[in-house]
Amino acid sequence: MKMREEKKKRLEAKGWKVGSAKEFLNLSDEESAYIELKMRMAEGLRERRQQHRLSQAELARMLKSSQSRVAKMETGDPSVSLDLLIRSLLVLGISSRDLSRLIATSRAARAA
Amino acid sequence: MKMREEKKKRLEAKGWKVGSAKEFLNLSDEESAYIELKMRMAEGLRERRQQHRLSQAELARMLKSSQSRVAKMETGDPSVSLDLLIRSLLVLGISSRDLSRLIATSRAARAA
DNA sequence: TGACTGTATGTCATATCCGACATAGGCTGG
DNA sequence: CCAGCCTATGTCGGATATGACATACAGTCA
Numbered sequence: 001m002k003m004r005e006e007k008k009k010r011l012e013a014k015g016w017k018v019g020s021a022k023e024f025l026n027l028s029d030e031e032s033a034y035i036e037l038k039m040r041m042a043e044g045l046r047e048r049r050q051q052h053r054l055s056q057a058e059l060a061r062m063l064k065s066s067q068s069r070v071a072k073m074e075t076g077d078p079s080v081s082l083d084l085l086i087r088s089l090l091v092l093g094i095s096s097r098d099l100s101r102l103i104a105t106s107r108a109a110r111a112a
Numbered sequence: 113m114k115m116r117e118e119k120k121k122r123l124e125a126k127g128w129k130v131g132s133a134k135e136f137l138n139l140s141d142e143e144s145a146y147i148e149l150k151m152r153m154a155e156g157l158r159e160r161r162q163q164h165r166l167s168q169a170e171l172a173r174m175l176k177s178s179q180s181r182v183a184k185m186e187t188g189d190p191s192v193s194l195d196l197l198i199r200s201l202l203v204l205g206i207s208s209r210d211l212s213r214l215i216a217t218s219r220a221a222r223a224a
Numbered sequence: 225t226g227a228c229t230g231t232a233t234g235t236c237a238t239a240t241c242c243g244a245c246a247t248a249g250g251c252t253g254g
Numbered sequence: 255c256c257a258g259c260c261t262a263t264g265t266c267g268g269a270t271a272t273g274a275c276a277t278a279c280a281g282t283c284a
Contacts, residue, residue, distance in 0.1 A: 030202040066273050071232050083195040090142040100216035178243050183262055
């Protein structure tokens, strides 16, 4: 079944340490960059939602989406696109400046 | 037909002057931010392709896509997602740094 | 304990996006 | 002129993402 594969990749992605992408996985440069980017957006979305003191269900209403999809967004589920993540961040009022910062910033730096 | 609407919105988007989005169109903040973002990526993609001296057809081969889709990407056609634009930029080897710059930078600044 | 709240995960029908193809128009060098 | 590129636009069948729903699980409060 397809789910297995996707889940595996996602979970592996979550466990990454900075810069370790290519070493552990058989991903191409673009693919690993894409996944890292997505994970950053996912984390950024959760942080922003929490700053706004919203539950996933509340944010879902704002997005005209559902709680389950918000959960998937924040966990970096393979079924969600960068497109949706970015649109969601925009609905939460992120500025171009903050969005670009989110993209540029390494996971390590943001965790600190 | 649907094409009319999409085309109209896209063409209007193309004609924007900096900061004039909301004034001319009946778009929400998120929607206009999304479209502007997409147009920046579209322009960025074309610039990068040209810097690499590639035709749309050549780039399409690299992306395992088609010339027509590349053309649509670069013209900001509504049928292309931010997702595809970003993946394409990644294939062209854009760094997180440059990607974030692309997102942060205003159209006016980039034109200069 | 059990009601309640918030989050995660799986599934599905449908909406949207994608690659591919056809075709048109522009431009350049014969 | 026209042959050979390059880019733009429309269409379509198939692929993928989406919202919605069901359900599970953890934590909290009384």
